[in-house]
Amino acid sequence: MTSHDDSQTASPYRSGFVTIIGRPNVGKSTLLNGLVGERVAIVTPKPQTTRHRLLGVRHFAGGQIVFLDTPGVHKARGGLNEYMLDTAMAAIADADLVYLMVEVGPGFMNKDVPGDSNRRILEAIAAAGKPAFLLINKIDLVDKRELLPFIERWRAVHSFDEVFPVSAESRDGLETLVAATVARLPQGPSFYDGETITDRTMRFLAAEIVREKTMLLFRDEVPYSIAVVIDEFRELDSGERFHIAATVIVERESQKPIVVGKGGQTIKKLGEQARKDMEVFFERPVGLKLFVKVKKDWTNDPRALAELGYK
Numbered sequence: 403m404t405s406h407d408d409s410q411t412a413s414p415y416r417s418g419f420v421t422i423i424g425r426p427n428v429g430k431s432t433l434l435n436g437l438v439g440e441r442v443a444i445v446t447p448k449p450q451t452t453r454h455r456l457l458g459v460r461h462f463a464g465g466q467i468v469f470l471d472t473p474g475v476h477k478a479r480g481g482l483n484e485y486m487l488d489t490a491m492a493a494i495a496d497a498d499l500v501y502l503m504v505e506v507g508p509g510f511m512n513k514d515v516p517g518d519s520n521r522r523i524l525e526a527i528a529a530a531g532k533p534a535f536l537l538i539n540k541i542d543l544v545d546k547r548e549l550l551p552f553i554e555r556w557r558a559v560h561s562f563d564e565v566f567p568v569s570a571e572s573r574d575g576l577e578t579l580v581a582a583t584v585a586r587l588p589q590g591p592s593f594y595d596g597e598t599i600t601d602r603t604m605r606f607l608a609a610e611i612v613r614e615k616t617m618l619l620f621r622d623e624v625p626y627s628i629a630v631v632i633d634e635f636r637e638l639d640s641g642e643r644f645h646i647a648a649t650v651i652v653e654r655e656s657q658k659p660i661v662v663g664k665g666g667q668t669i670k671k672l673g674e675q676a677r678k679d680m681e682v683f684f685e686r687p688v689g690l691k692l693f694v695k696v697k698k699d700w701t702n703d704p705r706a707l708a709e710l711g712y713k
């Protein structure tokens with residue numbers, strides 16, 4: 403149960419759900435990690451890194467905010483991409499407050515506002531009658547004077563409750579954002595105990611770490627053809643060490659040699675990188691064994707998608 407007991411204090415316990423949504427690669431997962439204070443979500447420079455809704459809890463004296471990170475909203479037709487899009491859009495319904503995140507940087511100031519995907523999100527926010535903050539991320543990349551006209555263009559397309567220029571990576575502006583969010587939280591229960599920062603299992607987080615490394619190591623369509631399954635997750639020496647075995651699933655025979663690499667060099671590197679990150683995250687030594695398997699065209703096969711957790 404909760405470590406916060408407000409029965410003796412005047413102010414009631416506050417809690418609520420905040421959905422972080424936006425186009426791919428704008429920095430939603432970086433923000434989730436920054437807000438929770440731990441790396442619960444994987445982050446890469448490639449779009450469509452996040453595939454699931456991922457929950458992160460921020461605890462504060464007298465309440466908690468439950469943040470929902472979502473896959474980037476983009477045009478999608480069928481298969482894995484459609485699962486990702488549906489997952490993101492569905493998270494709006496669960497929100498007490500929505501953060502629509504957009505990014506700035508060279509080339510972004512002149513982009514269409516709001517653009518197709520953001521228009522779709524804004525329509526859903528309006529239809530659900532949800533309050534929304536506009537988060538303008540990556541302000542470290544631009545001259546601050548450019549922001550004002552950009553904000554005005556956005557204000558013209560939707561009546562955002564508030565607008566926050568932030569840099570999720572350097573955590574610039576996050577405390578102001580949290581304070582404004584807390585101010586809007588309804589009175590509510592403690593959904594998660596004070597120790598909990600995510601609802602995901604260690605198995606899931608381990609699989610995500612391997613997937614992050616595949617996204618960083620491989621190019622073109624390969625990262626988008628990969629799923630990672632944890633075959634074994636064992637605690638050794640009364641939990642002092644972990645033994646993990648995982649399979650990297652690709653969807654074409656031709657992708658297998660790419661993942662394995664010459665003489666197994668690539669998969670070895672992948673395993674090394676993932677293991678190091680796991681050891682930091684789990685705070686103990688990890689033994690990691692990786693396998694590669696082809697599951698033909700899994701990103702377009704409803705049964706395979708469901709099997710792999712994309713349902």
Ligand SMILES: Nc1nc2c(ncn2[C@@H]2O[C@H](COP(=O)(O)OP(=O)(O)OP(=O)(O)O)[C@@H](O)[C@H]2O)c(=O)[nH]1
Nearest residue numbers: 426427428429430431432447450451452474570571
């Ligand atoms: N310069 C700069 N880069 C950032 C900032 N926030 C995130 N990034 C980078 O932007 C890239 C995408 O970040 P993610 O957090 O994975 O973005 P996302 O919106 O979750 O992406 P998807 O999961 O693909 O939808 C990464 O390379 C981040 O390091 C920021 O404030 N400034």
Ligand SMILES: [Mg+2]
Nearest residue numbers: 430431451452
């Ligand atoms: Mg993400």
